[in-house]
Structure formats: C-alpha cells, structure tokens
Amino acid sequence: MSSSGSSTIRNSQEIPVTATLINDTIKQERRNMGAKQLSPKKMGLHAYVEALRTDRVPCLFFYHAEAMAVAIAGDWTDWKTIHLQREESSGVNGVVIDVPVGTHIYKFVADLGNNQEQTRQYLQYGWQYSHVTAGNENVLESPYMVITIEKPPPPRGMRRISSSTDDGQTVQRLSPRGCLWMVFAACLGCAIGIALGIIHAARTADYNTLSNRTVPTSGQLFETPLPTRNSAVALVASLYLQLSCTLLLFVLMTEDYGIPGLIATISFGVTMIFSVTGAALDGYTTKLYIQQYHKLSFYIIGLLICDVLGLLDAIANTILSYVLIWLQRGSARKRTLTKEEIIYLLLAIASYFLADVSMSVRAPFVSMENPLHFNSTSIPGTFPNNQQGLSYSPEPFANSVVGLMTTVLVAINALAIESLLVFQMFSHDSRATGFRIAFVIICAILGIFYLIAAGLDIKSVLSAVSYQGKQLDFTSIEALVALDFVGCALAVAQSVCFGILKPKKK
Numbered sequence: 389m390s391s392s393g394s395s396t397i398r399n400s401q402e403i404p405v406t407a408t409l410i411n412d413t414i415k416q417e418r419r420n421m422g423a424k425q426l427s428p429k430k431m432g433l434h435a436y437v438e439a440l441r442t443d444r445v446p447c448l449f450f451y452h453a454e455a456m457a458v459a460i461a462g463d464w465t466d467w468k469t470i471h472l473q474r475e476e477s478s479g480v481n482g483v484v485i486d487v488p489v490g491t492h493i494y495k496f497v498a499d500l501g502n503n504q505e506q507t508r509q510y511l512q513y514g515w516q517y518s519h520v521t522a523g524n525e526n527v528l529e530s531p532y533m534v535i536t537i538e539k540p541p542p543p544r545g546m547r548r549i550s551s552s553t554d555d556g557q558t559v560q561r562l563s564p565r566g567c568l569w570m571v572f573a574a575c576l577g578c579a580i581g582i583a584l585g586i587i588h589a590a591r592t593a594d595y596n597t598l599s600n601r602t603v604p605t606s607g608q609l610f611e612t613p614l615p616t617r618n619s620a621v622a623l624v625a626s627l628y629l630q631l632s633c634t635l636l637l638f639v640l641m642t643e644d645y646g647i648p649g650l651i652a653t654i655s656f657g658v659t660m661i662f663s664v665t666g667a668a669l670d671g672y673t674t675k676l677y678i679q680q681y682h683k684l685s686f687y688i689i690g691l692l693i694c695d696v697l698g699l700l701d702a703i704a705n706t707i708l709s710y711v712l713i714w715l716q717r718g719s720a721r722k723r724t725l726t727k728e729e730i731i732y733l734l735l736a737i738a739s740y741f742l743a744d745v746s747m748s749v750r751a752p753f754v755s756m757e758n759p760l761h762f763n764s765t766s767i768p769g770t771f772p773n774n775q776q777g778l779s780y781s782p783e784p785f786a787n788s789v790v791g792l793m794t795t796v797l798v799a800i801n802a803l804a805i806e807s808l809l810v811f812q813m814f815s816h817d818s819r820a821t822g823f824r825i826a827f828v829i830i831c832a833i834l835g836i837f838y839l840i841a842a843g844l845d846i847k848s849v850l851s852a853v854s855y856q857g858k859q860l861d862f863t864s865i866e867a868l869v870a871l872d873f874v875g876c877a878l879a880v881a882q883s884v885c886f887g888i889l890k891p892k893k894k
Contacts, residue, residue, distance in 0.1 A: 397470060397485055403431055403446055407478035410450045414480075420452045421496060423460075423535045426484070431540075439540050444486040447537065449494075451481040456501040456526075462487075462494030469497055487537050496530040570640055570708055571807045577633040577701045578803060582744055584666075584694040585626035588619040589748035618669045622695070623748075625662035629698055630744065632656050634737060636709060640810045641733070643723045649709065656706040663702050667695035728891040729809055735885060736809075739878045740802035743795040746871045750791045787844045791868065794837040798875065801830055814891045827886045835879035842872035 403426070413424050424447065428436040431446045439445045451458045451472055458481045459469035472481035497518055500507050510528050518527040632655040639648045674688050725733070805827065814820050845868045 397483065403435060403484045405448070405473055405475075405482045405484055407475045407480055409448065410452070410475070410480045410482040411478070413448055413450055414452055421450065421530070422533065423447050423449045423494065425487075425535075425537055428540050436540060439486075440542075442486075443489045443539060445489060445537050445540060446484050447487045447535065449483050449485060451496060451498070452479070453498075454500065454503055454506055455481070456499040458499075459497045460485075460494055461497060463492050464488055487535070489537050489539050491534065491536045493532045493534055495532055497527065498530070499527050501526055567640060567810060570636065571810055573701065573705050573708060574633040574636045574640075575803050575807065577698075577705055578630050578740075578799070580694060580698045580701050581626040581629040581633070582747060582799060584622055584629075584698050585744065585748050586751040587691055587694060588622040588626070589751045618666065618673060621662060621669060622666040625659060625666045625698060628655070628659045628662055629702060630741075632659050632702075632705065634740070634806070636705065637806045637810060638733070639709075641723070641725060641729075641806075653706060653709040656702050656709055659702040660699065660706060663695065663699040667692070667699055670695055725809075726815070726891045728885075728889040729814060731885055731889060732805060732814065732882075732891075733809055735878060735882045736802040736805040739875065739882065740799055740806075742871065742875050742878060743798040743802070746868065746875065747792060747795045747799075749867055749871065750788055750795070787841070787848055790837070790844055791841040791872070794834065794841050795875075797837070798834050798879070801827075801834060820891065824886045824890070828883050831879045831883035831886065835876045835883065838872050838876035838879060842869055842876065845869045845872060 409430070414420065417424055426435075426446045426448055431439065435446050449460045449472060458472045458474075460472065460483070461467045461469045464487055470483060470485060472483045474481050498510075500510070507526070507528065510530075514531040515528040517525060518529045632652060635648065635652045635655060639645065639652050642648070670688075670691055674684070674692065677688065678684060808814060808823060813823055849866060849869065
C-alpha cells in the first residue's frame with residue numbers, strides 16, 4: 389500500500405484490480421470511465437474494518453478506451469496524478485484508491501499517443517489539452533467529474549439511530565434481530581458448556597481419575613477410560629465458555645462495547661484454545677480406544693460432538709463479538725442498568741452457576757452401575773472405587789432425575805431472565821408486570837423442586853447410614869443437600885425480588 393498526497397493506493401495483494409472487477413463495474417455504471425465506491429464484500433474484511441475506523445473508503449477508478457497511459461487526479465490528492473494499472477489481456481485500466489468520505493471532484497489524464505481520431509472525439513466531448521504537459525498534444529484532461537463517498541454500511545445486524553444527547557450525533561446499536569442472534573449464540577454456548585461439563589464430571593468420578601489416571605470401571609454404561617488431563621481441560625473449557633457467554637449477555641445489556649466488549653472477545657478466543665486442546669486430547673484417547681477395543685461407544689461419540697459444538701460456538705461468538713461489538717465501540721450509546729435490574733442479574737447469575745455446579749456434582753451418580761441394586765440391595769452404599777472418591781455414596785436413580793430436572797430448569801430460567809434483561813423487558817410498562825408475575829411463580833416452583841430434591845438426598849444419606857451401621861464421612865450426596873438448600877434460598881430470593889422490585893424505565 390502506497391500513498392500519494394493525502395490518498396492511499398491499494399496494491400494488488402490487498403484488493404486485486406482484475407479485469408473482472410473492472411468489467412463488472414463498467415456494466416453496472418454503464419460507462420467506459422469513472423469511479424465507484426467498493427462494497428464491503430469486494431473490498432475485503434481488512435479494508436472494510438479500516439474504512440469503518442478511518443472514514444476513508446476504497447474506490448475503483450476505471451478507464452476502458454484506447455490510451456497509452458491513464459492517470460487520475462482529485463481534490464483529495466492535491467491534484468497530484470495517480471496512474472491506473474493496465475490489464476494487458478483485456479486492455480482495461482484501473483486502480484483502487486482510499487478516498488475520504490464526502491463529495492469530491494476528480495479528472496482523468498490520458499495519453500492518447502498518435503490517435504488523432506480519438507483526440508478529436510475527446511475534444512468534442514469537452515476534454516482539454518493538459519496544462520501539466522504543455523506542448524504535448526497527445527495528453528488530454530477530462531472534464532471535472534463528481535463522486536460522493538459514503539461511510540460503509542455497518543455490519544449486518546447493526547442499524548443507525550438518533551442519539552438522545554444534545555449534540556445530536558448519530559450512533560449505532562444492535563438491531564433486535566442482531567441482538568437476538570447474539571443472545572441465541574450466548575445461550576447455546578451455555579447449554580453446550582453445561583453438557584460438556586456434565587459428561588466430563590461423570591467420567592472423572594466414574595473412573596476415579598483424581599487418583600488413578602486410566603483405571604477402568606466394571607460399569608456397562610460408559611466403557612471408555614479417560615485420562616485426568618482430558619477431564620481437567622474440558623472442565624476448564626466448559627467453565628470458560630459459560631463465563632464468556634455470561635459476560636457477552638452483560639455487554640448486550642449495558643451496550644458497553646468498549647473494554648467489556650474487548651474482554652468478551654478475548655475470552656471467547658481463549659475458550660477456542662481450550663476447546664481445541666480438549667478436542668485434540670479426546671480425539672487421541674478415542675484413537676487409542678479404537679485400536680485396543682475395535683469399537684466406538686455412544687458415550688465417546690457424544691463427547692466428541694460436545695467438543696466440536698463447543699469449539700464452533702466459541703468461534704462463532706468470537707467473530708460476532710469482534711464484528712458486532714468491538715468494532716462499534718466508539719459509536720455505540722451505553723445504557724445504565726437500574727438498581728432493580730442489577731439485583732435481577734446478580735441473582736440469575738448466582739442461580740445459574742449454582743445449578744451448573746449441582747449438575748456436575750450429581751452427574752457421577754447417573755454413571756454408577758445400577759446403584760438401585762448395588763450389593764443386591766436397593767439401599768445405596770459405598771462404591772468400591774479404590775480410594776472412595778466422589779462416588780463414595782451413590783444415590784437412587786430417582787434422586788438424579790429429580791435433581792437434574794430441577795437444575796436444568798433453574799439454568800433455563802436464569803438464561804431467560806438474562807435474555808429478557810438484554811431486551812429491557814422488565815422496564816416496559818406494558819409487559820414488565822406480566823413478566824415479573826410469571827417469574828414470581830416460576831421461581832417459587834423451582835424453590836419447591838429444590839426442597840423435594842433435598843428431601844430425597846437426605847433420605848439417601850440416612851438410608852446409607854442405617855445400612856452401613858456407622859457415620860459416613862463427607863460425601864457428594866451431603867454436598868448436594870447443601871447445594872439444594874442454597875438453591876432453594878436463591879429461588880425464594882428471586883421470587884421475592886420479582887414481587888417487590890419494579891425497575892423504572894430510563
């Protein structure tokens with residue numbers, strides 16, 4: 389890329405000036421010479437981003453007629469000439485130049501050689517002998533031409549609105565459709581993160597990988613040993629993906645595309661690294677398993693699917709965050725959350741991650757080998773897993789069903805609250821009351837579900853103590869009881885807050 393005066397000339401590596409590009413422009417413009425602003429698709433992503441930042445837009449200047457050499461000069465170049473490149477195969481001339489936004493005048497300077505007939509025609513059309521090359525009757529200058537350069541359109545999903553500030557500047561913000569796609573991508577990322585975390589949490593307990601890296605189990609449900617490093621990387625990737633999606637929802641709520649938008653973009657980039665590492669480790673383990681057992685389990689297929697989906701979602705969110713948020717950091721209007729909305733948000737985030745932890749702790753019990761009939765009895769007891777790790781005291785399958793159903797509903801409820809906060813649904817007078825009443829009821833019901841799960845877990849602990857004839861050490865079921873009561877308290881707090889706190893529209 390080179391400069392002439394105050395103009396920037398794009399080289400062929402950045403924006404190739406091909407005969408196809410020039411001929412397509414000639415057909416659209418229906419003239420043999422002139423200039424046209426390039427569309428974002430034709431200028432490429434790098435030039436498009438630069439044009440949004442600098443307000444200097446790549447434009448194609450084209451000339452399709454007989455000439456020995458052609459150049460252009462304009463007011464933005466201080467009338468210094470810039471030569472057009474010639475395509476020898478087609479005979480067309482063109483150059484791509486960055487032109488500032490606004491209305492400009494320019495002219496062509498053409499060396500027609502000894503073509504006297506073309507010279508007479510050009511003189512009839514208003515061309516004049518060039519004053520730059522006085523005495524050379526072969527060089528002519530065209531009449532002045534006008535070109536109006538507009539700032540490139542914002543990325544798809546963005547729209548311009550009038551600011552409410554006194555200076556009346558034009559700002560940009562996500563349209564409802566663009567915002568909906570971002571919210572969908574964030575919620576999908578949370579769902580994938582939960583699934584990935586549950587699967588690897590189940591594996592960690594099922595094989596006691598905290599103390600033995602590749603000790604297999606006698607269970608029939610999952611038959612694939614998984615090294616500890618796989619579970620560790622995947623759990624970190626799962627947590628990072630969910631944190632990044634939560635941060636993205638917060639950025640959408642506040643419309644603060646500056647530092648929070650940058651952090652969200654970087655966070656998704658780091659998530660991509662963890663996701664690629666986890667997928668590579670699981671793929672390598674799968675290869676070893678196939679070589680040893682000559683088959684592929686349904687579990688490991690689901691594991692690889694979750695790895696790939698997590699990676700794809702992280703890539704999509706990275707691109708969306710960069711294009712739709714970070715690039716708009718200087719032209720977006722920030723929104724301040726009300727005190728009531730902040731309380732809604734904090735309680736929703738707390739309930740979501742509590743549900744995530746509860747699901748990860750409860751997941752190992754689903755992977756136990758038929759805990760309802762362990763040791764020929766329906767009462768849960770200790771699981772002979774070397775050092776009595778997380779799987780010390782398996783619970784009845786009914787507990788897992790109720791507990792997992794409750795935590796899944798809580799996670800969905802939390803994501804629904806955060807999504808509605810993005811669209812400011814709790815601040816609209818016509819809809820806010822209905823939404824608040826609905827969540828008062830939903831959160832109260834979820835609190836009841838948590839109590840039911842806690843009751844079943846307490847019954848399992850008491851049954852295990854009675855069966856063993858001695859006091860158990862701290863087990864996962866006892867941890868689940870504590871999580872159930874904390875979850876119930878959060879659900880009740882949410883229900884109360886939705887009932888008594890009414891956000892005011894700003």
